[in-house]
Amino acid sequence: MQPDQDIIITVLTMEHYEAVYALWCGCEGMGLTEADSREGTEKYLLRNPGMSRVALDGDRVVGAVLVGHDGRRGYLNHLAVSPDCRRRGVGAMLLTEALEVLRADGIGKCHGLVFKDNVNGLEFWRAADWHIHEEICLISKKLPPV
Helix, strand or coil, X not given: CCCCCCEEEEECCHHHHHHHHXXXXXXXXXXXXXXXXXXXXXXXXXXXXXXXXXXXXXXXXXXXXXXXXXXXXXXXXXXXXXXXXXXXXXXXXXXXXXXXXXXXXXXXXXEECCCCCCHHHHHHHHHCCCCCCCCCCCCCCCCCCC
């Protein structure tokens, strides 16, 4: 598929937050928590400066991905494309940019999180030639505030 020439990929900033959050809310299979609040997202962007990306069609946010790393592994979170803009190469463009940003920072392996019932999400990652781990179980614990 030829990437859509009208789409611009640029650095995701807090100026995009409201539109990005609305995009996430409008995408099936997206798991949002208090960590995705304005404050939580700002902390993430400050910890991973200039890494996250947003896709713009004119002034409209049509895609986004949070990109970061821990110094050895990259992590992609909330890669989303507006349902009316799918199959135009937007997700692939965001993914390519995200991986280039990580590679430029010396990161050689990247992980992403997708809910097992997110059929469209899993289809995207399989088509992008990512390995879907069935043998790994994600474990989490919510920490009390300080």
